[in-house]
Amino acid sequence: MSRIPTYRVTLIRSLAKKSERHRSCVRGLGLRQIGSTALVSATPENLGMIRAVAYLLKVEASDHAAQ
Numbered sequence: 001m002s003r004i005p006t007y008r009v010t011l012i013r014s015l016a017k018k019s020e021r022h023r024s025c026v027r028g029l030g031l032r033q034i035g036s037t038a039l040v041s042a043t044p045e046n047l048g049m050i051r052a053v054a055y056l057l058k059v060e061a062s063d064h065a066a067q
Contacts, residue, residue, distance in 0.1 A: 005042040008062040009050060011035065018056070025049040026056060039064055 011031040015023050028049055030038035039062055040046045050059060 006062040006064055007040050007042060007046075007050065008037060008060045009040050010037045010058040010060075011056060012058050013056040015056070022053050022056070025053045029053075029057075031057075 009029055009031065011026060011034055014034060015026060029040055029046065030036075040050070050057065
């Protein structure tokens with residue numbers, strides 16, 4: 001059984017004055033306020049959202065399995 005890699009994403013910048021599309025990406029990743037962290041599986045959809053709002057996030061590889 002192959003494990004899907006996961007990333008730990010943390011919101012480090014404010015969503016004030018950001019486009020609705022970028023706000024939706026952040027919400028879709030499970031982040032709500034500055035400092036919130038989520039474990040995200042490395043699916044093409046999630047990687048696209050991370051790439052779109054990378055300037056708002058801190059992204060780290062995680063050793064935990066996707067839940």
